[in-house]
Amino acid sequence: MSFNLNTVFQFLTPKDKKFFPLFRQSTKNLIQLAEILHEAVNAPLQQREELFNKMTELNEIAEQISHKTYIELNKNFITPFDREDIYSLVNSLDNVSDYIHGASSRMRLYQVDKITKSIRKLTEINLEACQHLDIAIKELENFKNMKKVIESCNRINKLESKSDNVYDKAVSELFENETDAKNIIKYKEVLSALETATDKCKSAASVLESIVVKHS
DSSP: OOOOHHHHHHHHSOTTOOHHHHHHHHHHHHHHHHHHHHHHHTSOHHHHHHHHHHHHHHHHHHHHHHHHHHHHHHHOSOOSSOHHHHHHHHHHHHHHHHHHHHHHHHHHHTTOOSOOHHHHHHHHHHHHHHHHHHHHHHHHTTTSOHHHHHHHHHHHHHHHHHHHHHHHHHHHHHHHHOOOHHHHHHHHHHHHHHHHHHHHHHHHHHHHHHHHHHHO
């Protein structure tokens, strides 16, 4: 009886490819979150509450996806890449969800009714960053088109720099033009959550870049 090591590994590898479908669910969910937030900041005030409620539901779904991924990680001996990278990727995607949702929670909590151009711009940047995370995860799946993974990661890095610039300018203008201390605090909190969401997208991109290097 011949012994084939590849056959053994194929037997041990999860047949249903559970991890990448979960990663894709996570990034698709992020895109929905970012889309709804961008829609909310461009919608009339009376429509925002319903959109913010949808975001809360999506953030809960994100937590469920992360939980499922951790369960699969504990159940399966063979994983598509290093276990610590899976932990880092899941955690970073979770953080993106938390901060995008956190921005909407701050708008609701602090009753930020007037939406500034900077807030709209940051929601647009986050949406594009989430779209590129989805592209990178999709291209990573077969470990064949690593160039596209890196291209999306590079785009996310540029978007993070753009987000920093928008945030710095917005905060500077806020302190220069706003006289009400409460408004300064409210708007700075929202801007900070949005800028941090882009930072977390960059963190996820860094994990993906690390995975590419290990498999190149």
